[in-house]
Amino acid sequence: MSEKLPEAMNRIFGRKWVCKNCKTVMKADSVKVQAKKLICKGCQKKNFRPKKKEKKTIK
Numbered sequence: 777m778s779e780k781l782p783e784a785m786n787r788i789f790g791r792k793w794v795c796k797n798c799k800t801v802m803k804a805d806s807v808k809v810q811a812k813k814l815i816c817k818g819c820q821k822k823n824f825r826p827k828k829k830e831k832k833t834i835k
């Protein structure tokens with residue numbers, strides 16, 4: 777079994793998100809976060825920010 781996944785897949789689907797309320801780090805894809813389907817396991821809230829800042833800013 778291969779553990780090597782393409783980095784592109786990891787960037788799109790394996791992003792880490794930090795709860796704005798309790799600082800819990802959650803791993804989820806960005807689609808889920810934008811659709812407000814990611815719920816913090818610590819405080820049950822839906823406010824997250826990306827853990828890493830994007831280098832490219834799309835306006």
Ligand SMILES: [Zn+2]
Pocket residue numbers: 795796797798799800816817818819820821
């Ligand atoms: Zn939280």
